[in-house]
Each structure stands twice: as structure tokens, then as C-alpha cells.
Amino acid sequence: MKDSELITSFLERTLFNIQKPGRYVGGEFNQVKKNWKDGFTKIALAFPDIYDIGLSNLGLTILYDTINKRTDALAERVYAPWTDMEDALRKNRVPLFSLESRRPLKEFDLIGFSIPYETLNTNVLNMLDLAAIPLQSKDRSAGDPIIIAGGHACMNPEPMHAFIDLFVIGEGEEIINEIIDVIRTDSNSDRDQKISALADLPGIYAPSHFQISYNKDHTLSEVANVKNKTGSQIKKRFVKILPPPVTDFLVPNISIIHERAAIEVMRGCSRGCRFCQAGMITRPVRERPVAEVLEAVRSAVQKTGYEEVSLLSLSTSDHSRINEILVGINKMSSEMQFNFSLPSLRIESFDDQLIETMQGKKKGNFTLAPEAASERIRQSINKPISDEDLFSTVEKIFLMGWKNLKLYFMIGFPGEEMEDVQKIIDLCLQVNKIGKDILHGRAEIHVSINTLIPKPHTPFQWSPMDSKENIDSKYRLINDTLRKIKIKVDWPGYQNSLFEAWFSRGDRRLAKVIETAWKKGARFDAWQDKFNYALWLEAFSENGIDPYLYSHRQRRTDEILPWDHINIGVSKKFLIDEFAKSTIYENTSDCRFLCHGCGIQTEYGIDCAEIRMRDQ
């Protein structure tokens, strides 16, 4: 029997006892299944979380579309199997396989993992193991596929360096065709030669080509490119002109988390909030033209039959022609009978026209993210909204008929005091009062509190994370007060944030911790009921590593950071200046209107204003 027949026979005999078997069979409308031809370059696109979450991942959707448009390559998909399926695969010794052709992952030329957040790291290891591919890059041999990873978590690739042959730094759609071309040109070369050839592409980071040395005090002493071909810095890649959005989304046959057509209206954000990694690493801002967005919405609804469209970006209301987009979509949505949602609206950008277009929509939750409540902290994190703007927006939201309002805040900012936290409470009480007054008591306020994780490539990257004692007392103050008046408070817990801090801010020494934890059974660390904090502490201690050196050490601005050789186009000088400004509560204005010299223009020789808008 061929492998794919064996896998089909396994599925026939197994799926009856598996939860949501539809996760493992593919067959979605718009799925592309090409003939498994010898000459094709075969790529498995892997998402290290379950199907329900991975299917709608926009990055992989774009890559799937781009690769399958080629006549000499194919892309198939694979997601992390849930624990029941993992057990069945292991028990029956069936290797992890792709959904489309049901081929073992080992038969692909290349496996591309998307790693958007650090809590998926152990799932990457687990998927490699289930595919019978050696976990560590150095142990792989000629017959193994090349393992590539990309996504926001890879902007600090070091903790995963041992398991990934090559990282894509930046936007995968900009480089995927070059990767395939290189693999095809060198069809006679061996695996190592191919990896070397790929490493020569700008934006590709081959960890094996870099050597890291350490000082006695735990800091890095040197980062050296031992092959010395591409230099000591890997500069991110990005698409200068966004191509028209993908519209033939895969439509699942079973229920998943996001069942909707997601149209990206804009990439990047010009606000420069100092805690926001996405805002720093996705520069420059690129808006899609109005006509292109509207055409994409129409096409997506027609091609998928979805009843919901979501407009995506970091800050949708900052699109310079958002009103035209909304008017257009509003018209289409009544003609074609679909709903649309707008996550990521800025509080101060609610003009009357925007509200007008949202009139009469289905009223679900409305979400606002003030992040901080005191004037001081707002200046310090560079999100300088005013209370008046906030209250007037809230008023409009309730007057329009929304009953559920969700407010996002963070605690643990550098320099934060209890009085700043008290302001969060005061603000929630005020919003609650506005809601109750307007809706005669029927307003529901939901508050979400997160702990700041000072992320790499942000002005706060040198700062320690706030201590458990501080965070606990801050959270308790908020929770105790708000619960009394029946405002719900969401809180992921300190341990989850701590975990994220360790692995987002880590260096190469964490690779063995990840491997140890995986061996001990760590999986699905993003899942509250699967995350095992004690297991991770054991993994650290067995490897003789103090995790707090990663999360709680104040770093010096002149030390080499583990991610310094990853160049996101924003200069270190800018980040240092921004940090300095945060300590004196000084605001940096929206860079659409005034360039503050973050470095992206000079680094790439571009003009942000030109790149941002193509509509004139």
C-alpha cells in the first residue's frame, strides 16, 4: 500500500473515536489539491495549533494561495493534532500527514511553520516528532525536508534556533517565490547546499551560520556570522505594494473559531505606542486602495459564501479613507446579506460618519483599548488619548445601541504607581455610569487586564517585567473594586505572561529548556488547561537556567541583546530615544503627519508617505 492509502485506512478506522474528526481530513471548499507530481516543489504549510484556530490564519492563507498559483510547486496544510489524535497516531505508528494528499510530512521538500506566538513552540517540536523528523536541525540528513519558520514570534528566533533550519524575517509573501526558485535551481545540490543557498537570500536567517558567545554575567559578548556571506545583520523583508487580498478562503466543513472572510485593509501602524511590538515590526504603513478593498469584500463573499466579513489591520480606523470603505461595504452588506465587523478601532477616531455607517448593524460586543487610564502613563506609553474623547466615544457607542462594552488595560508599565492603577478603576466606574445612565442599567462593562511584557524591538525592551508582588496587588485592587459593582474582570494570570516574557525575550540557551519541557509532556501551552507552569520551572532548573534573568533583569542599552542581529528597520537609536522620552512622559506624535526618523525610510531608501497611500 502507498503511504497515502495507509493513512486513509488509518483514518477510516480511527476517526470514529476522535473528537471533531473533520479537523484531519481537509476537503474544504476552495481547497487546492494538485497531483503529487515528481517535478513539483512540495511545501507543507504547518500551523502549530489545532485546525480550529489555524485554518483562518491569514499569513498561511496568503502563502497557500501564492504557492499554489505556481505551475511548478504545491502547498498542502497540516495543523497540530489534538491530544486524542496524537495518541492515535503514535499508537498506530502513523506519521503526521498533510490534509490534501495525505502524505507524510517527510515527503515534502520544505515545511513552513507559522509561529505567531511563543506558546506554540512546543507544538512545533511535537509536530516534527510526529512526522519522524529529527527535532534538532543538526541531526537532520539528506532525506529530511528543510524546516523554515516565520511569523511575529520569529522576530526573536533565538529560543527556537536549534529546531528550525531557516527563519524568514519579515513578510513571507515577499520571499516565498525566491525560496522556491532557489530550491528549483539547485535541484542536484544536497540538503546542506540548499540551506546555504537559501541563507544567501536577504531576509533569511540561518541560525547555524551564526555563533553566539556569552559573558560571565549571562549577557551576550558576540554574535558572529561564521559564514560571513550575508553580514552580521538579517534585515527583514516586506512587500512595498500590497498585492490584492486573497479572497478564495478555505471554507471549513466543521465549526472553527473564525468563520469569516478577513480582508486586510492596511498593514503597519503609525501611532508608535511604545509597548506595541506589532507597531514597530510591521513598519512602514501600507494602506490598500478603497476600490481594491471593496472589490475584495465582494469577491470574498461570492467565493466563500461567508455571512461575515472582517476588516483587519492594527488600527482600522486610521486608514485615511476608512469612511469611503465603510459606506461601500455597508451598501454591499445589505444587498448581499452579510455582516461585517471592525476590530481595532481607535478611540479618538470616531467621527460621526464612521458611526453613521455602523448604525443598524448587529450589536455584539464593542471593544476599546485605552490600555492606561492616567495621563502620566498614557504619555509614557505614547497612547495619549484624552478622557473627554474616551467618554464621548463611549457615550456614542451606548447611544447607538451597543449594550456590551469591553475595555482593555495593561498593568506593569515602567514607572507605574498605585495611583495610576486607581485611575483605571475610576475610569471604569465612570464608563459604567455613562452606560447605565444611557441604557437605564442595561449596560454591561467587561474589563480585560493584561500584564505588560516588555517585548523585543520595542522601546521597553530593556525594561524588566513588573514583579509578581506588584502585579498581584495591582490586579487585586482592580478586581476587588470592580467585582463589587458587578463589572467582570478578565485576567490571564501572571504565570502565563511570565512564560511569554521568558520566551519572547530569551536567547539560544532556552532551546534546551523548550526541548526538556516538550519531553516532559508540554503541549498546547496557549491552552489554559494544558499549560503546566511547574513543568516549565523543572525544565529550567534541570538545565541550570534562571528564567528570571530573561524576564526581570534590567538590561543595559549598550549590551548585545539576543535579537540585535535581527534588523526590523527601526534603529536602536530611535528605540533608545523613545524609551528616554517615556521616562519624561513626552509624547511622539503620529508619524503620518511628522516623521520622527525611526529609521525605516533610510534603511530601505523609501518614502513612507508614498508607500502608505496609493489612492490619490
Next chain:
Amino acid sequence: MRLRITFQKNDEIIFASALDLQKIWERSLRRAKIKVKYSEGFHPQPKIQLAVPSPVGFHGSNELIDIWFNNEIVKNDVLEKLNENLPAGLDLVSIEEIPENQKALNGLAESAEYIVTLLDGNFDFLALQESLNSLLDKKVIERERNKKRYDLRPLIIGLNLFKAETSNLQIQMHLLARSGASGRPDEVIKELGIDPALCKFERTLIHFNE
């Protein structure tokens, strides 16, 4: 106007639940640009109705769906457009117009026929025939499902054993399919001491009270 479509359900689609299948039809109709009637009220829903849900994992060769339309619509047009827009695994068999106000399919269902294929060949025909006979001879077959005890016997109308062309054994089952009194073929299989994971289930026909 109300149309009744007979369709087959195979391949990956068998893992869609009844609710999933409803959404699959709604989205296929929307892709096909076939304008269906919407229910009235706060959250208008497309007016389509699937007959008698079958368990996840079951194939179906004569499944039914009713669809309501505001306007008169050409039947062949519906077939043609839908064919292009249904996901793999859903195949149209036939289409007929029925009176708008006829009772709902679910309320009319009486019984259903199934073919259960035993995937692995190590069953002895005569021994299995013997098990079937003794099952049918029982007055009461007490079983438990979802923590509720019930009697399976009155839900069984008939059981027949035969050998398929592939030489696999198949059991043809005729079970009640009334709402509130519906037999599940996998329960019969379990009662026979066979692992349902090693069977292929197919619903071949639903009988209705006219």
C-alpha cells in the same frame, strides 16, 4: 416555492455535524447566487431544512433537504448552479417541487435503512448470521446511551447480512427514525460485540409517513 433536493453525502463531508451541514448548504447557496427565502424576525435565517440528522461519520446516499424560495425558480437552474458550488462530497441526486405547506421532513420521518460495512474481513458469515438472529429473537435489548437506559429492540425493524462484492460483510439495517424513537446503527453494532470504529456506516433511505 419549496423544493426538495435528494443528495449524497460522502468523503470528508461525513464529518460535518447536522449544524455544520446546515451552514455548508447556506454558504453553497450563497456562492451559487441562489436567492432563498429568509425567516422573519430579528435575526432572519435562510429557510432551509435538512431531514433527520445522522450521526457524525455517516455516509448518506439518499439524504434530503427542503429549500424555500420567494420566487418561482427553474429546477434545473438550481441543480446546475449548486453542482458548481457544493463542496466535494456533496452530490445532487434529484430535485422536486413539493407543496409549500407540507409538514416538515423531520416530523414525517418514520424509519431509515442503513448499510453497515465491516471493514476488516475476519468475520465468519455463519457465526455473524447466528448473532443477528439471536439479537432479533430477544424481547428486550437493554442498553445505555448518554447515561440513559433504553430498550433497543423495538427500534429494530430488520437486520440482514450479506457479502459485498469487495468480499467485506455488510449488515443491512432497518431502524425506526421517529423523533424520540430512533435507533442508531452503531448501537446495534456494539450490541453485536463489534467495534463501530471498524465499520463504515451509510444511510441509504429514509422512509416517511405520507
